[in-house]
Amino acid sequence: MKIAPSSCASSGSGRKKLGSGSSCEHNGEEIKCYCGDKCPMWTTWKNTENLGRRLIGCPNYKTKPCGFLKWIDEPMSKRARFLINKLKMRNDELHKLNANNEVDAIRELKTEMKEMQK
Numbered sequence: 001m002k003i004a005p006s007s008c009a010s011s012g013s014g015r016k017k018l019g020s021g022s023s024c025e026h027n028g029e030e031i032k033c034y035c036g037d038k039c040p041m042w043t044t045w046k047n048t049e050n051l052g053r054r055l056i057g058c059p060n061y062k063t064k065p066c067g068f069l070k071w072i073d074e075p076m077s078k079r080a081r082f083l084i085n086k087l088k089m090r091n092d093e094l095h096k097l098n099a100n101n102e103v104d105a106i107r108e109l110k111t112e113m114k115e116m117q118k
């Protein structure tokens with residue numbers, strides 16, 4: 001008995017649909033948008049109903065997007081989004097604290113170095 005290499009193969013009919021892409025194109029394969037460019041994968045961190053979902057989309061979205069966009073993950077539950085957002089905000093705060101500490105640390109280092117050059 002052969003095991004299908006892709007776990008996404010729809011059970012039942014073995015017919016391949018033409019036109020509409022399968023939902024498992026991202027598995028190990030490069031996906032190109034309509035521009036012909038390789039599409040990167042993003043995670044949405046905006047606090048919308050898509051929070052935490054991964055998607056692949058046109059890399060030229062800032063300049064001339066072709067409109068190619070594909071969601072990889074199913075939408076999260078309200079609870080999951082709430083938790084992700086909470087963790088993200090906490091993470092942002094930590095980053096800010098770290099950044100401030102770094103600035104202070106760099107300042108201290110610089111004054112130390114100046115004093116050493118005297």
Ligand SMILES: [Zn+2]
Binds near residue numbers: 036065
């Ligand atoms: Zn494109």
